[in-house]
Amino acid sequence: MMWKMVCGAVLFASCFALHAASVPAFRWVKSFGGAGYDVIKAVAVDHHSGICIVGASSGDSTIAPRDNAARFDFSGELIWATQLGTSGARVVDLSVDGSGKFYALCAASGTNTIAGLRVENAARTTCGIIVTLDHHGKALNAVLLQGGEEFEPFALRVDAAGHCFGPATATGIPMPERARRSREPLLERPAPKAGTSGITPSKRPNVRTRRLA
């Protein structure tokens, strides 16, 4: 009798342990933010199994001011963080390609400096901007998605080869025209004349690394 009770107890304990083991625990947890509001917009896993996030802050986040992007490695260490948005730009989504490049989608109006790149939108209407960063957080280029009137992007996906896809609401010109424009590397163009749209690299890189508490 005693033997059966012991076997039953062992069986119950082993079943419970198996069930408990099947529910994963948190390996690490990180938190950041400032005195105001901080909200998350999107996340993506990079090619080294780290995590990239974009979020918005009311201005004083512990990693980077305003709309920002950050990359954590697999152990939870903050690798870099950079400011993406300014007063006229807000981050919407992000995606990572197979080589670890980081694509942040922003909606913007007017002229902004995004991740160190000065993006000029002379049309004075809402446009989309895809900023490409390398895996160190350095801005590589930016592509302006612009239409005759309003252009409101709301998602971005990038395949392994770096082709960008994403829906947007738009008025003015048809979407295929915008899609063709979105592939144009504007940074390789001659410097834009006054009153036209264009993107130029800023002299001050805006990437910084800060260890979280």
Next chain:
Amino acid sequence: MLGDSEGGAQLDGLGTSGAPGPNAFLAKLDATGHPLWVRHFGVGAKVGVTRLAVDLEGACIVSGYAQGAARIENLVVGSAAKLESYYLAAKYLPDGSVAWARDLAYVKDLKPGDVCTDLGGNAYFTHTLDGAAVSILKLGRGGDVQWEKRYTFSSLPGRRTFLQASSEGFVYLAGDYYSNVDLDGRTLTSRGYSDIFVALLEATTSPWDFVRPNPITKPVATMPVVNPPSIQAPIASNAMIIPTSRGRMYITK
């Protein structure tokens, strides 16, 4: 592509004719943007969609919410007798047929959750529960619940939560929160109105559990596998192939 619609959706001549009222649709486009198929998501119920994830086999996991009985192709989810809103999920195979569809939870205040898949074809969901809690669910390839994990907030749940699975089977959880959030006894306190958290969940899918889309049934040497030029060693017959973002990784037991 996933979207909400009123009464149906049309894409380049392909389309659905849904019931009046809030509906949702799912479409698959080829690389040139041409629609291959369009499916109505949830006939007969007030349906909305939240997120979409595609696994390595090209199957598509859709999460959404509904009220009443929802028919997803030839499967019925929920009940017309229940007036409570619920989260639902469905898996569409690459040809547009439905592998499974199921309700996940009935709750009062629905908030958008997230969905992701791992290399083994398992799916992970987040959704809010009644009160100040969020549930993380892992469903197997067949839609069976593998585990559920919950975490709680001191007041309201945060606005958004996101899930992403790494190639090793770990799952990232990220979101924002007001006041406090309790993650396995680790209480985070917001410095201001709201803060952001990022967490890593231990892997519950071993790399050995990852399923090859095309099991090896022939001698490996005859398979059209492209090896890196510098690696010419033969692949062992018991090797497991793990697709990664950089190609394929081979592991031998």
